[in-house]
Amino acid sequence: MAAFTPPLLCAQSSIRTSTGTSQLVQISTVTNGVYTAANINNLVKFSSTRKIALQNSRNVSVKPVAASSSAVEGATSKSDSSMPGGEQKTMKVVGVFYKAHEYAKDPKFLGCAENALGLREFLESKGHTYIVTDDKEGDNCELEKHIPDMDILITTPFHPAYMTPERLKKAKNLKLILTAGVGSDHIDLHTAAEKGMTVAEVSGSNVVSVAEDELMRILILLRNFVPAHTQVSEGGWNVAAVAYKAFDLQGKTVGTVGSGRIGLELLKRLKAFDCKLLYYARHSMGEEKEKATGATWESDLDKFLAACDVVSINLPLSDKTRGMFNKEVLNKMKKGAMLVNNARGAIVDVDAVKEACESGQLGGYSGDVWYPQPPPEDHCWRYMPNQAMTPHISGTTIDAQARYAHGVQEMLEQYFSGKPLPEENYIVREGELAGQYQ
Amino acid sequence: MAAFTPPLLCAQSSIRTSTGTSQLVQISTVTNGVYTAANINNLVKFSSTRKIALQNSRNVSVKPVAASSSAVEGATSKSDSSMPGGEQKTMKVVGVFYKAHEYAKDPKFLGCAENALGLREFLESKGHTYIVTDDKEGDNCELEKHIPDMDILITTPFHPAYMTPERLKKAKNLKLILTAGVGSDHIDLHTAAEKGMTVAEVSGSNVVSVAEDELMRILILLRNFVPAHTQVSEGGWNVAAVAYKAFDLQGKTVGTVGSGRIGLELLKRLKAFDCKLLYYARHSMGEEKEKATGATWESDLDKFLAACDVVSINLPLSDKTRGMFNKEVLNKMKKGAMLVNNARGAIVDVDAVKEACESGQLGGYSGDVWYPQPPPEDHCWRYMPNQAMTPHISGTTIDAQARYAHGVQEMLEQYFSGKPLPEENYIVREGELAGQYQ
Numbered sequence: 080m081a082a083f084t085p086p087l088l089c090a091q092s093s094i095r096t097s098t099g100t101s102q103l104v105q106i107s108t109v110t111n112g113v114y115t116a117a118n119i120n121n122l123v124k125f126s127s128t129r130k131i132a133l134q135n136s137r138n139v140s141v142k143p144v145a146a147s148s149s150a151v152e153g154a155t156s157k158s159d160s161s162m163p164g165g166e167q168k169t170m171k172v173v174g175v176f177y178k179a180h181e182y183a184k185d186p187k188f189l190g191c192a193e194n195a196l197g198l199r200e201f202l203e204s205k206g207h208t209y210i211v212t213d214d215k216e217g218d219n220c221e222l223e224k225h226i227p228d229m230d231i232l233i234t235t236p237f238h239p240a241y242m243t244p245e246r247l248k249k250a251k252n253l254k255l256i257l258t259a260g261v262g263s264d265h266i267d268l269h270t271a272a273e274k275g276m277t278v279a280e281v282s283g284s285n286v287v288s289v290a291e292d293e294l295m296r297i298l299i300l301l302r303n304f305v306p307a308h309t310q311v312s313e314g315g316w317n318v319a320a321v322a323y324k325a326f327d328l329q330g331k332t333v334g335t336v337g338s339g340r341i342g343l344e345l346l347k348r349l350k351a352f353d354c355k356l357l358y359y360a361r362h363s364m365g366e367e368k369e370k371a372t373g374a375t376w377e378s379d380l381d382k383f384l385a386a387c388d389v390v391s392i393n394l395p396l397s398d399k400t401r402g403m404f405n406k407e408v409l410n411k412m413k414k415g416a417m418l419v420n421n422a423r424g425a426i427v428d429v430d431a432v433k434e435a436c437e438s439g440q441l442g443g444y445s446g447d448v449w450y451p452q453p454p455p456e457d458h459c460w461r462y463m464p465n466q467a468m469t470p471h472i473s474g475t476t477i478d479a480q481a482r483y484a485h486g487v488q489e490m491l492e493q494y495f496s497g498k499p500l501p502e503e504n505y506i507v508r509e510g511e512l513a514g515q516y517q
Numbered sequence: 518m519a520a521f522t523p524p525l526l527c528a529q530s531s532i533r534t535s536t537g538t539s540q541l542v543q544i545s546t547v548t549n550g551v552y553t554a555a556n557i558n559n560l561v562k563f564s565s566t567r568k569i570a571l572q573n574s575r576n577v578s579v580k581p582v583a584a585s586s587s588a589v590e591g592a593t594s595k596s597d598s599s600m601p602g603g604e605q606k607t608m609k610v611v612g613v614f615y616k617a618h619e620y621a622k623d624p625k626f627l628g629c630a631e632n633a634l635g636l637r638e639f640l641e642s643k644g645h646t647y648i649v650t651d652d653k654e655g656d657n658c659e660l661e662k663h664i665p666d667m668d669i670l671i672t673t674p675f676h677p678a679y680m681t682p683e684r685l686k687k688a689k690n691l692k693l694i695l696t697a698g699v700g701s702d703h704i705d706l707h708t709a710a711e712k713g714m715t716v717a718e719v720s721g722s723n724v725v726s727v728a729e730d731e732l733m734r735i736l737i738l739l740r741n742f743v744p745a746h747t748q749v750s751e752g753g754w755n756v757a758a759v760a761y762k763a764f765d766l767q768g769k770t771v772g773t774v775g776s777g778r779i780g781l782e783l784l785k786r787l788k789a790f791d792c793k794l795l796y797y798a799r800h801s802m803g804e805e806k807e808k809a810t811g812a813t814w815e816s817d818l819d820k821f822l823a824a825c826d827v828v829s830i831n832l833p834l835s836d837k838t839r840g841m842f843n844k845e846v847l848n849k850m851k852k853g854a855m856l857v858n859n860a861r862g863a864i865v866d867v868d869a870v871k872e873a874c875e876s877g878q879l880g881g882y883s884g885d886v887w888y889p890q891p892p893p894e895d896h897c898w899r900y901m902p903n904q905a906m907t908p909h910i911s912g913t914t915i916d917a918q919a920r921y922a923h924g925v926q927e928m929l930e931q932y933f934s935g936k937p938l939p940e941e942n943y944i945v946r947e948g949e950l951a952g953q954y955q
Contacts, residue, residue, distance in 0.1 A: 177756045177757055179761065185761060188761050190760065287767050287791075295740060302730055302733060304733065304737070307908060308743065308906065310907075311906050311908055314894040318615045318913060319615055319618065319626070320620065321907065321908060322617075322626070322628065322675075322910055322915070323623060323915075326914050327729060327914050328729050329729065348789045350789060351788060352729065353725075454754065456752040460749075461749050461750055461751075461752060467746060468749050469742065470754050470756045470759060471756060472741075472745055472760055473740075475760045476740070476760065477760070477761075477762075478764055478767070
């Protein structure tokens, strides 16, 4: 959408040439990994060279121009930034992201492997190595090659690097694991904690994106949108075949399992729809939030499930929530109720959901989370009736990408200068798991 | 969704046999137009007859049982109800609705031809003839046969009986045309006015249904839902191919063209999404509504279009709005902006919309309204890129059907007893068109 202002991609950044010399450049465009830089400071002798080989062999086309002395000072101080504990050390940073291929030419598309959260110049200007790949599965994948000596891992929930206990044990140098997004269940958090690793995510970076998407899915299921759209796109017209199962959201009972940040944002948006709103959680979210949302606390899951026409799951995947929505739990829902799950695929039992969609116990199931990701081509959710599934997209809008790319860079800056990360971002800190994973 | 209580379909009603005798029956189930009645009053001699031929040849299977005398009195007084102007006259009422076939067995599905808004017993108990059909196009259709002598026509926007000037001129007895729903543009209102006919709709009966559906479509376009869903349903997985064009609603500028009841309900629901909200209208909707929605009035269409990332059309189809969104107007929108139209298909230029979707001038187009309805199998909107179309469903949810069926019955009751209809329902009254159609 041309209407939106693209976030600035490293508008000014320092880079390191193959000789290790620091250079200040003004990045103007990025196309499939080839950076065009419009300005370069005049303190570094540059002769007529038009291409600089970076440490990882990326090419930067530059035009020598005069730069202000203040910009140069900025570049100098940046490249001198201290490492954790005050020591100066170059690190090996590994990023695992989905590939965007032809879509990567859009500089706003920060979250793909090609654009690598826009962190390349930032990291390389500090002398760090930045390896980026989407190849993350199996013993011979690109990720495996770097596990033994990587210092920092950046990954996302959309294309997760599954950091099993085995992988974490092999990762002798790994100190920091950052999730670009929200939800760090792809990492074995107990092992990370035992090994003294820090795990952090960009808390809040995409809660609005996910909550908006959940509301869309609630309406898509209630309105029977998918068969309606398929029908007209295939030349058909049968209003009745849609309408027989199309309902208003107004007046229905809608509940969220979990009332964390995403659940809360969903409830806030549902308020205007004149529904009866419930939330199931261990603790009340308090009078203020209940008033802001009009939602009522239900601490008894069975009662909650029996009351809801639509349920949305908003829980982290943890030892407690894994497989929580099994056949027994699904059978406690109203017959024909709808289930929305943008949380994590493994919170629900795959076969139980499929059977409930087939039997009509579930009127519909919509979510963007699967396990594993990508799911196999024959995953039954792709082909079951009454599904409104998508790939894992809700938290990776262009807007969300800008926020989590920014959040990752901020955390790296803090880490490199030996400062603590934002408190709310910690998932594993000094051997302790964050509350939602305990 | 079995969770919802079905509205009672004529739980107790009087019917007329082929001999004209009134009978009180308890309707228990309705299946494809065959009514099963469990009870019948014992004042009418019934012998062992198990089937009664109704005036319009519908079959009712009945079991004779004793009825209370009060119920019988009710039946007697019902069949004596007075006609407009106090005269007693049986009328020919014609209903045009879409057929539901196998879905008609659900008694909640009131809006289909088979269940006929649940009005059959009500009308026939008063001695009126009730002809119902979905066959509405061409000179030899079922509707045409009844035009010369019908007194009342009931039709819907979902499967509209197009009442052209020619048809209205042939309809010598037609006095009352009721729209089960909102939007009476399928009737040539000027001709109806000239001929002194009354046209009325069930104002408000589905404004919430349509507004909710519009919000769904806004999100579906912004999140690039359709290709995302198609992808996983066909065995694929490509997050980037969706995410490159997926945006949050938060922070975007969303506008409605028209701020009537549907536009207002849409704005109310959008408020919680932290967008910039605009409305284009001839007049300000006033401070109170602006405060309730947070929306700003823009009286200059060009400025409005240039500001919006998403535009939703909420206007009636009238001489002024027909073809309003032509190529010139679409080109005044931001490049890549999204357009949602649940109002009427003929408000936009079909080819201009298709070309804008192809060129990328429109980032997406979603709506449920077409002209004509049903549209031909080769209608270009079915096959253009970036469309999220459906058949005309937004205003015919099961909940909306209950409301507009109830509203039509109420208006018929008023009309039969010579009383005026609810003020807000009139579209043509004593030769005058309602404001929105002038």
